[in-house]
Amino acid sequence: MTQQNDTFSLPPPPALVPMTRVVCEVGALVTLGLAKHGERRYVPLGGGTVQGPELNGRIVEGGVDWQVQRSDGVLEIAAHYVIRADDGALIEVQSEGLRHGPAEVMARLARGEAVPREAYFFRTLMRFTTGAEAWLHLNKVMAIACGTREAGRVLLDVYRLT
Known part of the structure; x- marks a missing residue:
């Protein structure tokens, strides 16, 4: 029989290192309608900037943000x-x-109103793939982004997970 240890503690969490800020222009929302898991939709991604201590460049137009708006909001x-x-x-x-x-905050975002990022949760896990010699280290990186949604763009503050 094993004994439970009420004083169990986890080791310190991995650090997050500031990596870059992504500012991406977004197009109009396109809905595919109600699907089996919620409203299926997408947002075309335009150009934008990538600036920070570890990665600088531009967003290539043509990306897509696929989304599912679930019934739980x-x-x-x-x-x-x-x-x-x-x-x-x-x-x-x-x-x-x-x-x-909160529903009222999400409704304001949907109308394109400015909402402070602290008023809602917007986080993504980012992975990278490249064959460029100078950037091969990115193939081993996992990053966490804290997002802000604005009327015509998305801002992502990206932190590399150590």
């Missing part, structure tokens, strides 16, 4: 796009996460 996010680094290298980004908050 949670928005599931699966964005897929490409960054062209300042040296010309192409870096694929896959970003999956959640956005949710």
Whole structure:
């Protein structure tokens, strides 16, 4: 028989290192209608900037943010796009996460109103893929992004998980 230890503690969490800020222009929401898990929709991603201590460049137009608006008010996010680094290298980004908050806050966001990011939860897990020699280390990175949704763009403050 094993004994439960009421004083169990976890080791310190991994650190988060500031990596970059993504500012991405977004198009109009397109809905595919109510599907089996909620409203299926997408948002076309335009250009934008990537600036920070570890990654700088531009967003390549043509990415897509696939979404499911669940019946419990949670928005599931699966964005897929490409960054062209300042040296010309192409870096694929896959970003999956959640956005949710009080109904009145989410309604304000849907209307395009400015809402402080502290008023709602918007987090994504980001992974990167590239064949560019100078950026191969990104193939081993997991990053967490804290997002802000504005009327015509999304801001993501990206932190590399150590």
